[in-house]
Amino acid sequence: MFPLYDVIVVGAGHAGCEAAIAAANMGSKVLLATMNMQTIAQMSCNPAMGGVAKGQIVREIDALGGNSGIVTDHTMVQFRMLNLSKGPAMWSPRAQSDRMQFARLWRNLLEQNDRIDFWQEMVTGIIIKQGRACGVKTGIGLEIPSKSVVLTNGTFLNGIIHIGEKQFGGGRAGEKAATGITEQLVKLGFESGRMKTGTPPRIDGRSLDWSKMELQPGDQVPGKFSFTDTPVLKNQMPCHIAYTNAQVHDTLKTGFDRSPMFNGRIQGQGPRYCPSIEDKINRFADRDRHQLFVEPEGRDTCEIYVNGFSSSLPEDIQYKALKKIPGFEACKMFRPGYAIEYDYFPPTQLDLSLETKLVKNLFFAGQINGTTGYEEAACQGLMAGINAHLTIKDEEAFILKRSEAYIGVLIDDLINKGTKEPYRMFTSRAEYRILLRQDNADIRLTPKAAHLGMNEMSKRMEIVNRKKQEQKAITKFFLTTSVTPEQINPILQQLESAPIRHAVKLNSILLRPGVNITTLSNALNYVNKFLSHYSDEAIYTSEVNIKYAGYIQKEQDMVDKMNRLEEVRLNDSIDYFELKSLSNEAREKLDQIKPRTIGQASRISGVSPSDISVLLVHMGR
Numbered sequence: 001m002f003p004l005y006d007v008i009v010v011g012a013g014h015a016g017c018e019a020a021i022a023a024a025n026m027g028s029k030v031l032l033a034t035m036n037m038q039t040i041a042q043m044s045c046n047p048a049m050g051g052v053a054k055g056q057i058v059r060e061i062d063a064l065g066g067n068s069g070i071v072t073d074h075t076m077v078q079f080r081m082l083n084l085s086k087g088p089a090m091w092s093p094r095a096q097s098d099r100m101q102f103a104r105l106w107r108n109l110l111e112q113n114d115r116i117d118f119w120q121e122m123v124t125g126i127i128i129k130q131g132r133a134c135g136v137k138t139g140i141g142l143e144i145p146s147k148s149v150v151l152t153n154g155t156f157l158n159g160i161i162h163i164g165e166k167q168f169g170g171g172r173a174g175e176k177a178a179t180g181i182t183e184q185l186v187k188l189g190f191e192s193g194r195m196k197t198g199t200p201p202r203i204d205g206r207s208l209d210w211s212k213m214e215l216q217p218g219d220q221v222p223g224k225f226s227f228t229d230t231p232v233l234k235n236q237m238p239c240h241i242a243y244t245n246a247q248v249h250d251t252l253k254t255g256f257d258r259s260p261m262f263n264g265r266i267q268g269q270g271p272r273y274c275p276s277i278e279d280k281i282n283r284f285a286d287r288d289r290h291q292l293f294v295e296p297e298g299r300d301t302c303e304i305y306v307n308g309f310s311s312s313l314p315e316d317i318q319y320k321a322l323k324k325i326p327g328f329e330a331c332k333m334f335r336p337g338y339a340i341e342y343d344y345f346p347p348t349q350l351d352l353s354l355e356t357k358l359v360k361n362l363f364f365a366g367q368i369n370g371t372t373g374y375e376e377a378a379c380q381g382l383m384a385g386i387n388a389h390l391t392i393k394d395e396e397a398f399i400l401k402r403s404e405a406y407i408g409v410l411i412d413d414l415i416n417k418g419t420k421e422p423y424r425m426f427t428s429r430a431e432y433r434i435l436l437r438q439d440n441a442d443i444r445l446t447p448k449a450a451h452l453g454m455n456e457m458s459k460r461m462e463i464v465n466r467k468k469q470e471q472k473a474i475t476k477f478f479l480t481t482s483v484t485p486e487q488i489n490p491i492l493q494q495l496e497s498a499p500i501r502h503a504v505k506l507n508s509i510l511l512r513p514g515v516n517i518t519t520l521s522n523a524l525n526y527v528n529k530f531l532s533h534y535s536d537e538a539i540y541t542s543e544v545n546i547k548y549a550g551y552i553q554k555e556q557d558m559v560d561k562m563n564r565l566e567e568v569r570l571n572d573s574i575d576y577f578e579l580k581s582l583s584n585e586a587r588e589k590l591d592q593i594k595p596r597t598i599g600q601a602s603r604i605s606g607v608s609p610s611d612i613s614v615l616l617v618h619m620g621r
Contacts, residue, residue: 005031005146007388008136010123010181012040014374015152015366015381017106018066022385023150024115025065025455028392031144032110033119033136035156036175041071041106043374044155044172045199046307047099047297050225052082053425054375055093056406056438061375062226063445064407065454066382067109068375069225075101077237077299079222088544089433093223096239098298119144124180126151126362128188133362137180147392148361150384152377153368155197157182157343162260163336164314171342173199173335182343189358191346195422196268197372198276198339200309201318204332205302212327213240213294227442227463227537240294240327244309247324249281249288255317256282260339266312268341271372271422276310276339277321292325303334312339344370347414348593353387353397354380354411357594363388369414372422379407386452398452401566402603403432403559405445416593416604432555434548439541443468470538471545477530478507478546491523507546517543566599568619579618586611 006028009020017040020032034040049072050058062069076095083090110116121142126149127135135145156171156178169177186192218236259278260266270276275283280290293307311318315336322328347369349357354369356362365384366377386398400408409430414423427433436444446464450457482503489499495514506527509515517539521528531539545552576582576590585606595601598619602612 001142002031002144003029005029005117005135005144006392007031007148007150007385008033008144008146009150009152009381009385010136011152011154011156011366012037013044013152013154013366013377014041014068015154015377015384016150017041017110018061018068018378018381019150019152019363019365019385019388020116021067021110021113022065022382022454023389024113026386026389026453028115028389030116031119031146032116033121033123033138033144035120035122035171035178037107037118037120039103039172039175040110041103042172043097043099043102045197047097047102047295047305048094049076049097049374050092050094051375052090052092053406053427053429054373055082055225056427056436056441057375057379057410057425058225059093059227059438059441060405060407060445061379061382062228063441063460064382064449065446065457065460066378067106068378070228070230071102071105071109072097073224073226073230073233074105076224076233077296078218078239079224079233079236080219081223087434088437088439088548090427091438092427093225093438095225096218096237096295098300100298100301122176122178122180124178125184126181126359128359128362132360148363148388150363150365150381150388151181151368152364152366152381152384153178153181154377155340155342155367157368159340159342162266162312162339162341164255164258164260164312164317167260167265170340172340173338177342185345190349190356192343193346193370193420194268194341195344195367195370196266196270196339196341197274197367197422198270198310198312198337200277200306200311200337201322202297202334203304203306203322203328204334205296205304207330207332208294208304209327209329210240213242216241216293227446227460237296237299239296242292242294242325242327243289244277244292244325245289248321251321251324252278252281252311252313252317255313258314258317260312266339266341269421270339271424273424273426274310274372274422276312276337277308278311278313294327309337310339311337313337342367344368346370346418346420348416348418350415351397352399352411352415352596352600353391354384355387355391355397361388361391367422370419370421370423371410371414372424376410376423376425379410383407383411386454390452398448400445400448401563402430403435403562404448405441406430406436409436412600412603416595416600418605432559434551434555435559437544439537439544443541467535467538467541470534471542474531474534474539474542475546478510478542479505481506481526483509483524487524491519495519510543510546562599565602566597568598568616570595570597570601570615570619574618579614581614582611583608
């Protein structure tokens with residue numbers, strides 16, 4: 001009934017979609033198995049992509065040939081560049097998406113790929129022979145053969161939904177949980193744990209008084225995620241901001257005795273940086289209000305997402321509290337918020353390729369690894385799909401360094417440090433963030449995807465090469481073209497910047513606080529005329545490279561220094577327990593993770609600089 005597939009992907013969320021299409025674009029024959037074909041690429045929680053550090057990840061996915069950015073550009077209803085008041089390393093794109101259009105387009109892209117087949121049924125186990133994954137077993141007893149398997153089960157593994165004192169099995173509202181896989185993996189020796197996440201109630205937008213809320217419009221000139229020729233957003237939809245108050249908090253507190261979070265029914269650890277509303281009230285008791293983002297679910301629906309009001313309190317308490325928020329007095333609720341507990345597997349059990357250490361050709365991606373967020377899941381799916389293909393071809397795994405991508409930071413953190421709470425990416429996690437900006441993801445990563453042989457990379461490389469040539473020309477122009485006092489001093493006076501006394505190069509003016517390329521282009525006709533021949537992307541990236549050249553070089557020097565440690569390989573056969581000079585914790589962690597290099601070893605929690613010195617001495621360094 002089934003052919004021998006190269007890759008079977010279990011789960012069709014954001015990780016599963018990217019894994020399936022990545023493996024297919026590499027040339028593999030793929031089966032995407034899901035319990036419900038109608039929920040492929042479902043935005044289970046917030047209908048948005050991107051955000052702080054997450055936006056950089058989406059651009060990196062796009063630069064590597066993934067599709068999350070393309071789907072977002074085609075289906076977004078609002079775009080905002082966050083953190084514009086900070087440096088360019090912090091700038092992060094975010095888009096509000098049309099939930100239904102997003103899922104529909106993702107499914108269309110998958111169905112248009114003739115290397116991808118589909119099967120709608122619960123996968124209950126993995127076929128393992130001689131320590132290798134060789135296919136999957138389904139709920140009705142079918143066995144589907146493959147050369148590798150990628151698990152992207154999201155919140156479905158033994159999922160339990162909590163609403164007040166009610167609890168029932170489910171991986172998402174209206175969908176049943178997945179069983180069998182956890183039990184099999186634990187018998188094989190895998191360690192598993194429980195995590196928790198949640199979602200807010202959905203509201204009928206027709207019942208809200210928008211005049212009592214703050215308007216939050218999109219950018220006047222909206223950007224996009226993909227480096228390809230995707231459409232520019234038109235007719236943006238507004239979001240709104242509302243606030244809780246003391247009455248809301250007091251009402252919510254009346255349900256705390258029935259809260260599964262406070263009475264011990266929820267055992268899993270929840271996300272630290274996206275707490276439920278009851279958790280916020282409990283942890284930040286001194287605050288008399290909390291901000292809420294009131295966001296549309298799409299263009300053709302009145303359904304509203306109340307970002308910041310995630311809750312597992314009883315539905316009657318949620319409803320009473322909502323009605324005390326200004327603008328929500330007459331609100332109608334489509335469904336209550338809920339918390340969901342699910343199984344995950346500590347990611348220290350994986351290699352950097354996302355292949356499990358215990359079973360060859362078996363890969364984990366997404367929330368099964370303890371992460372939270374569509375973007376974190378999607379990038380893991382992309383990497384797992386690529387590496388599943390490379391593994392069955394006996395080719396070297398594709399691994400990104402921390403200095404090359406936020407994706408590299410995320411995976412390195414998971415494998416070396418593990419996580420006991422849902423992991424979320426932040427710019428602060430990346431030590432080389434001035435190098436890992438959202439604007440240069442294509443220059444950093446598209447050549448790597450082209451080298452891998454990803455489908456249609458030749459067109460993307462043409463775009464990258466053109467951008468690099470434009471950057472070179474723009475940078476040369478600013479470094480070699482002069483401006484006179486008569487031309488620039490009136491502008492400097494307006495900016496309250498010191499005047500110049502003789503002609504200087506344009507780049508020295510650009511380095512001044514408050515001066516940017518737009519300022520110079522508006523003031524100087526010859527600058528405007530020159531720049532009119534170049535793309536906005538190339539202009540912006542050139543400006544950052546000129547203004548922050550010193551910082552960029554400093555970080556690059558740090559990367560070069562760390563790379564010397566990355567080149568010192570560690571043999572898998574090292575018996576760390578025999579190295580008596582290592583601390584006991586270091587021996588245990590090094591033996592568990594088995595780092596590939598000294599650089600990786602240095603990033604493992606519990607391995608100190610003195611332990612690294614011991615390893616270097618042991619290796620004759």
